[in-house]
Amino acid sequence: MKLKLIVALALGAATTAAVAGEVEDQIRFRQSAYSFLGWNTAKIKAQAADHPETFNKDQVIAAANAVAAVANSGLLSLYGPGTDKGTGWKATRLKPEFFEKQDEVKEIEATFIKEANELQKVAANGDAAEVKAQFGKVGATCKSCHDLIRVRE
């Protein structure tokens, strides 16, 4: 029983490593996640904020589901040691300070998840003004993380 547990834990660690992958893989996966996120937030911004006359409830729901899925996907597992240097699709913009600011980072992640889950709920109601307001809260969590640990371009 004890051996089985140790094997399971060892395989669990191996699996996590395999899934999280090498430094370059982690950077590429997180860049992909944020790019997929950006495509979907652009759709919400266009339809709920910039051009509300084009609001399409089903498209906004799908985009909000995508935002929530990214938020809940365990992104922090893609920020392993050494991933403040290296190239995924492009060179990472992660500041080395990331590793010293774990309390703030985890707090921001929790807020991002909370606000993204709320956006998913609000989107289901189909009210453009409500979506716009909640979308602003999600955007604020994005910005707070960028300000904290992302190199400015």
Added chain:
Amino acid sequence: MKLKLIVALALGAATTAAVAGEVEDQIRFRQSAYSFLGWNTAKIKAQAADHPETFNKDQVIAAANAVAAVANSGLLSLYGPGTDKGTGWKATRLKPEFFEKQDEVKEIEATFIKEANELQKVAANGDAAEVKAQFGKVGATCKSCHDLIRVRE
């Protein structure tokens, strides 16, 4: 009223274009979506198929939600004219035949959405064997599309 409608339609078209973007943007967004998808399918494969002793219900639910979110995100809007050539994060592998095989492509997309939505439901039950079986069906839809319109590496 008629003018308002025309303006709305024009803005709608402009918005769609802005969101879908230039050829390179479309290719980069779809490569990001598939890479985010691949990261999440790898988690499900590891936990439900390769190492079921590491099965973590919450992580599999989150990954299945991500797979469903990608499937329902309107990926075909990222396959505009000319996107069989060009470079997003890397050169596209889309075959030019894509544009002549729209009936098959749309049928595959519908099956992908159906099977991914089912995976999301099955994951919520938390049974590794059921997840593995349904994951196989999702994987088959991925492969059918790759075989049809993606250049082999």
